[in-house]
Structure formats: structure tokens, C-alpha cells
Amino acid sequence: MATLGFLLAAALPLAAGAATHTVTIEGMKFVPDTLTVKKGDRVVWKNKDVVPHTATAKRGFDSRSIAAGRSWSHVARKPGRHDYVCSFHPGMKATLVVQ
Numbered sequence: 001m002a003t004l005g006f007l008l009a010a011a012l013p014l015a016a017g018a019a020t021h022t023v024t025i026e027g028m029k030f031v032p033d034t035l036t037v038k039k040g041d042r043v044v045w046k047n048k049d050v051v052p053h054t055a056t057a058k059r060g061f062d063s064r065s066i067a068a069g070r071s072w073s074h075v076a077r078k079p080g081r082h083d084y085v086c087s088f089h090p091g092m093k094a095t096l097v098v099q
């Protein structure tokens with residue numbers, strides 16, 4: 001079952017012990033506005049608003065447009081403090097800390 005093996009591998013891309021964290025985008029805010037994760041963890045941004053948003057760091061990651069009701073995930077690989085904004089609404093600011 002080579003095909004099944006491939007599908008399982010695709011569904012499990014995280015290293016053993018890696019965690020998944022969620023940032024909810026709701027009411028024009030990132031919640032929580034500061035999230036600390038370990039290197040290799042996955043972060044999922046869930047847009048619960050009725051307008052698109054982005055999660056855009058100067059360096060490290062850029063979700064591009066996340067449509068209303070959709071989500072985007074990113075594996076945190078770069079240690080450090082990553083301040084990010086929504087590029088459509090620059091007043092929306094948050095921080096991802098990768099340890």
C-alpha cells in the first residue's frame with residue numbers, strides 16, 4: 001500500500017514531540033496576542049472574522065490572505081521573537097516567540 005503510506009506520511013509532517021498551537025483571529029484581533037512555542041511546533045491561525053486577514057512577520061513567515069472562516073498553519077523553525085501584523089489591518093499586531 002505505497003499510496004496509503006504516502007498519505008500517512010503527508011498527514012504527519014511534525015517531528016515527534018512537536019505541539020500544535022492555535023491563534024484565533026476574531027474581532028480584528030489575534031488571540032492570544034503573544035504566543036510562545038518551541039522550535040518545530042506548528043501554529044495554526046484560524047480566521048473567525050467575516051473579512052480576510054493575514055499573519056505577516058517582517059522575516060520568517062507570511063500567511064498571505066486567510067479568507068473568512070479559513071485557517072493557515074506554519075511550522076515555527078526560527079528561534080526568536082517574531083512581531084507580526086495583519087497586512088490588511090496594520091493596527092492588528094501580535095508576537096510569536098519561538099524558543
Ligand SMILES: [Cu+2]
Pocket residue numbers: 052053054086087088089092
Ligand atoms: Cu486583518
